Amino acid sequence: MSANYRIVGKSHPRFDAVGKVTGKAIYGTDFALPGMLHGKLCRSSQANARIKALHVDAARRMPGVRAIVTAADVPCERYGSFIKDMEVFAAERVRYIGQPIAGVVARSAAEAEAAAAAIVVEYEALPAVFDPEAALAPDAPRVHEDLLQYKAMPTVRREGNISNRARLIYGDVEAGFARSDRIFTHRYSTCMVHPGYTEPRAAVATWDSDGRYTVWSNTQLPFEAQNTLADILMVPASQVRVICTVIGGGFGGKLRLGVEHYVAVMAKACGRPVKMVTSTEEEMTTAYPRQPVIVELKTGVSADGRILAKQGRIIVDTGATSGSGVGVGSSSALILAGPYRIPNLLIEGLAVYTNKTPTGSFRAPSGPQANFAVEAQMDAIAEAIGLDPLEFRLRNILRDGDVAPNGQQLGKVSLEECLRKAADAIGWADRKPGPWRGKGIACSWWTTTSGSSGVYVKVDPDGKVVMNTGCAEIGTGALTGAAMVLAEDLGVAVDDISIVSADSTATPFDYGAQGSRTAFAVGNACRAAVVILRQQALAAAAKRLDVAEDKLTLADGKVSGEGKSLSLADIARGLQLSGGGLIAHGTFIAPPTMYDAKRSENMVITTLNSPSFHAHAAEVSVDPQTGEVRIEDYVVAQDVGFAINPIYVEGQIEGGVMQGLGQALSEEIVYRDGRVLNANLTDYKMPTAVDAPRIRSILVECPSESGPFGAKGVGEPPVIEPPATIANAVAAACGCRIADLPITAEKVATALQASPRA
Amino acid sequence: MSQHSVTRYPVSLQINGERYDVDVAPDTSLLDVLRDEFGLTGTKANCLEAECGVCTVLLDGKAVNACITLALQCQGRQILTIEGLAHGGELHPLQTAFIECGAVQCGYCIPGMILTAKSLLDTQPDPDEAAIREGLAGTLCRCTGYQKIVDAVAHAARQMNQQQSQIKTTTTGDRQ
Ligand code: FES
Ligand code: FES
Numbered sequence: 001m002s003a004n005y006r007i008v009g010k011s012h013p014r015f016d017a018v019g020k021v022t023g024k025a026i027y028g029t030d031f032a033l034p035g036m037l038h039g040k041l042c043r044s045s046q047a048n049a050r051i052k053a054l055h056v057d058a059a060r061r062m063p064g065v066r067a068i069v070t071a072a073d074v075p076c077e078r079y080g081s082f083i084k085d086m087e088v089f090a091a092e093r094v095r096y097i098g099q100p101i102a103g104v105v106a107r108s109a110a111e112a113e114a115a116a117a118a119i120v121v122e123y124e125a126l127p128a129v130f131d132p133e134a135a136l137a138p139d140a141p142r143v144h145e146d147l148l149q150y151k152a153m154p155t156v157r158r159e160g161n162i163s164n165r166a167r168l169i170y171g172d173v174e175a176g177f178a179r180s181d182r183i184f185t186h187r188y189s190t191c192m193v194h195p196g197y198t199e200p201r202a203a204v205a206t207w208d209s210d211g212r213y214t215v216w217s218n219t220q221l222p223f224e225a226q227n228t229l230a231d232i233l234m235v236p237a238s239q240v241r242v243i244c245t246v247i248g249g250g251f252g253g254k255l256r257l258g259v260e261h262y263v264a265v266m267a268k269a270c271g272r273p274v275k276m277v278t279s280t281e282e283e284m285t286t287a288y289p290r291q292p293v294i295v296e297l298k299t300g301v302s303a304d305g306r307i308l309a310k311q312g313r314i315i316v317d318t319g320a321t322s323g324s325g326v327g328v329g330s331s332s333a334l335i336l337a338g339p340y341r342i343p344n345l346l347i348e349g350l351a352v353y354t355n356k357t358p359t360g361s362f363r364a365p366s367g368p369q370a371n372f373a374v375e376a377q378m379d380a381i382a383e384a385i386g387l388d389p390l391e392f393r394l395r396n397i398l399r400d401g402d403v404a405p406n407g408q409q410l411g412k413v414s415l416e417e418c419l420r421k422a423a424d425a426i427g428w429a430d431r432k433p434g435p436w437r438g439k440g441i442a443c444s445w446w447t448t449t450s451g452s453s454g455v456y457v458k459v460d461p462d463g464k465v466v467m468n469t470g471c472a473e474i475g476t477g478a479l480t481g482a483a484m485v486l487a488e489d490l491g492v493a494v495d496d497i498s499i500v501s502a503d504s505t506a507t508p509f510d511y512g513a514q515g516s517r518t519a520f521a522v523g524n525a526c527r528a529a530v531v532i533l534r535q536q537a538l539a540a541a542a543k544r545l546d547v548a549e550d551k552l553t554l555a556d557g558k559v560s561g562e563g564k565s566l567s568l569a570d571i572a573r574g575l576q577l578s579g580g581g582l583i584a585h586g587t588f589i590a591p592p593t594m595y596d597a598k599r600s601e602n603m604v605i606t607t608l609n610s611p612s613f614h615a616h617a618a619e620v621s622v623d624p625q626t627g628e629v630r631i632e633d634y635v636v637a638q639d640v641g642f643a644i645n646p647i648y649v650e651g652q653i654e655g656g657v658m659q660g661l662g663q664a665l666s667e668e669i670v671y672r673d674g675r676v677l678n679a680n681l682t683d684y685k686m687p688t689a690v691d692a693p694r695i696r697s698i699l700v701e702c703p704s705e706s707g708p709f710g711a712k713g714v715g716e717p718p719v720i721e722p723p724a725t726i727a728n729a730v731a732a733a734c735g736c737r738i739a740d741l742p743i744t745a746e747k748v749a750t751a752l753q754a755s756p757r758a
Numbered sequence: 759m760s761q762h763s764v765t766r767y768p769v770s771l772q773i774n775g776e777r778y779d780v781d782v783a784p785d786t787s788l789l790d791v792l793r794d795e796f797g798l799t800g801t802k803a804n805c806l807e808a809e810c811g812v813c814t815v816l817l818d819g820k821a822v823n824a825c826i827t828l829a830l831q832c833q834g835r836q837i838l839t840i841e842g843l844a845h846g847g848e849l850h851p852l853q854t855a856f857i858e859c860g861a862v863q864c865g866y867c868i869p870g871m872i873l874t875a876k877s878l879l880d881t882q883p884d885p886d887e888a889a890i891r892e893g894l895a896g897t898l899c900r901c902t903g904y905q906k907i908v909d910a911v912a913h914a915a916r917q918m919n920q921q922q923s924q925i926k927t928t929t930t931g932d933r934q
Contacts, residue, residue, distance in 0.1 A: 020865030021853040023800015023840035030799035196900040199866040248866030475864025647860035654903030681809035689894040689904040
């Protein structure tokens with residue numbers, strides 16, 4: 001497919017590679033300003049308590065201390081995305097261990113830390129709730145007594161400890177169950193996992209006497225950070241400028257404010273630049289991890305293996321604030337329905353408060369948890385009714401032109417192709433290639449997040465091009481992909497393009513590096529900019545060459561026609577003298593996806609835009625003695641629409657799968673009584689180079705109507721299927737269906753003791 | 759950074775072939791000296807307790823975690839950081855291979871990864887995939903799934919071995 005294109009579809013090095021391999025790239029942790037001071041936080045030691053008294057005098061007298069800030073220094077009371085349930089500093093009450101109570105500014109981070117430790121907080125302990133199911137009980141301790149008084153989006157439905165109750169509903173599940181030959185009920189659970197970016201969250205802020213704040217940070221979303229900071233600081237957004245540094249990974253963990261608000265408040269308090277970097281312990285206890293969930297699924301099928309009804313409930317444990325959990329509760333309903341034809345459906349998604357750390361939007365929020373449940377159950381049902389798991393899926397999957405469970409009209413659906421390609425590659429015909437070996441498969445669908453993008457594209461007088469985007473490069477290489485789209489359309493080389501990005505004052509608005517949208521949306525904005533640039537260039541060239549505009553074409557860096565030509569450089573030079581230069585503002589907003597509003601109640605995410613389909617297949621071996629799972633082979637067949645930069649599309653798949661495998665097999669933030677027991681990178685086990693299997697990626701290209709050259713979102717999907725794929729492969733290898741993530745050797749060994757089988 | 763009340767001791771370090779003199783507290787890490795005193799921020803900081811490997815530098819040619827190496831232990835010793843790897847603007851074969859193989863995503867692990875790989879190839883010029891994975895196991899990468907990093911190290915090894923044999927056949931030079 002890529003044969004017709006000059007640039008897109010062929011692998012190209014990323015634009016920021018040299019700076020990264022030579023150590024010159026300046027990340028958030030590296031950024032410094034003259035006279036800069038350092039901030040640290042004093043955090044709650046209690047999971048739920050009233051603050052009786054706060055003593056900061058001793059800390060204030062510690063060496064090097066320049067300022068101490070508390071809730072009294074923060075203008076706003078509460079902030080938050082769907083529900084304003086977050087405080088910058090706890091004023092009267094703490095709701096989780098690690099909640100910030102005060103901040104210290106000192107000459108060095110060590111001095112600030114020592115002083116923060118010298119702050120004394122007197123607490124009056126209150127009963128806490130850590131289990132989200134227990135939190136549903138009518139007499140459970142309330143995490144937020146005044147929840148109904150908080151400002152919130154009108155869509156959310158709050159009650160008790162529930163921050164939202166969303167439902168996806170149509171047909172008549174009771175009638176569907178009545179017609180079913182078999183009905184299956186299962187329960188699944190997952191645990192809390194950390195995005196695991198290698199660069200901690202970091203920011204430096206300055207405050208000027210004219211009331212302006214400037215914040216340099218490794219946030220994924222400079223515009224959201226600007227607006228949230230303006231809310232918190234109660235100043236107009238124009239008085240806050242957020243500039244992204246180079247970013248050491250985000251994966252959704254750097255979408256919301258991390259330390260930016262603290263350094264902003266501190267910078268004002270002491271009149272000097274202030275820097276703060278989170279420690280690994282703070283990361284593991286108080287970042288924005290993925291929500292643990294509990295899923296109950298009831299599915300009715302006919303004797304020939306067709307799903308007739310599905311009913312389910314997912315409880316999303318959001319921790320002490322709702323954060324993106326409200327969205328997760330909604331999108332998980334779409335994933336739990338699965339990419340399947342289901343005539344009768346009722347899925348309920350509950351976002352529930354507990355006295356644990358606030359959770360967030362880790363890559364494909366809701367995807368891995370919900371997919372683990374739905375795909376593990378598909379396998380369990382297939383086994384019970386004597387159908388091959390692949391065949392059972394093929395009988396039920398969504399196909400071309402289907403109406404999806406949310407009422408969304410689908411175009412071409414590549415799911416069968418993905419399933420068959422993954423199955424063929426793994427050698428599905430031989431599902432049990434030996435004792436204690438087995439193969440598993442799982443599939444899903446996902447969205448390409450919408451939201452608007454704008455770019456300024458400017459041609460310099462030497463013919464080189466500047467692409468100025470409000471979107472940050474978080475490491476995926478997606479901005480290189482967008483630049484390739486720009487180069488293709490503009491007829492220049494990729495290396496002719498330089499990129500300026502992610503400055504809330506100097507770059508055009510962009511909804512940001514989230515939701516697998518960057519290459520898609522920024523790429524499209526670039527295409528829109530080229531349309532304008534072409535008009536400008538042709539008009540200018542027509543005059544200078546004395547050739548009618550419609551006889552001219554733009555290609556290979558020049559405008560030519562009727563045997564004459566003018567380079568873009570020439571045109572840009574001319575327009576600098578006569579018309580303010582060759583520059584365009586290209587914008588893009590994805591066309592809205594229609595859905596059936598009658599099917600969704602209190603859903604804050606209702607559609608999957610330009611949906612991608614994908615299937616993963618794995619072969620594993622299980623050690624019958626230790627229960628240890630080894631991945632022998634792993635295949636991904638993912639519909640990427642069109643692979644703009646194949647090497648980085650593969651890179652997204654390989655990296656995403658590895659995060660998913662971590663969640664499948666080893667990663668868990670372990671809580672006991674509201675306290676994290678493994679707040680370090682030795683006991684929180686992310687895969688190393690030795691644990692990582694080789695991933696075989698098969699790129700399926702079923703073009704999206706609205707993506708640049710047909711591209712769809714690529715970044716999030718690979719993290720979705722690994723837990724289900726591994727669970728199903730383990731079941732094939734040893735007969736044990738582990739329904740609780742992670743699938744540790746201990747759990748497998750225990751299950752094997754109960755029912756050994758090779 | 760150290761506190762003012764603590765006694766500081768002079769130390770002299772050879773970093774990337776240049777001499778740096780500084781007074782440090784006894785508990786100051788090599789990482790803090792590199793980043794905070796000398797502005798050599800190519801060496802990255804994360805866990806500060808020898809768990810992630812992003813702070814890896816070469817100390818007398820051996821890979822160490824700068825976060826748990828005391829500056830005072832490095833008196834007179836040779837330290838190579840990522841800033842010293844490219845010679846006269848020409849990238850080291852490992853740096854080129856990482857770019858060509860698509861092994862760089864966010865890049866935060868990459869300086870540590872490249873220096874770890876260099877110390878591996880210095881002792882084991884032709885490692886197989888298992889040896890490369892073993893050699894890199896102390897450095898976490900969350901972006902790439904390691905595959906393209908492993909490929910890049912294998913690719914660089916081939917390039918370096920080829921260069922080496924060319925040098926041997928044409929001159930007696932010993933440039934690595
Ligand atoms: S910062 Fe030194 S090993 Fe993590
Ligand atoms: S490239 Fe991001 S951690 Fe390795």
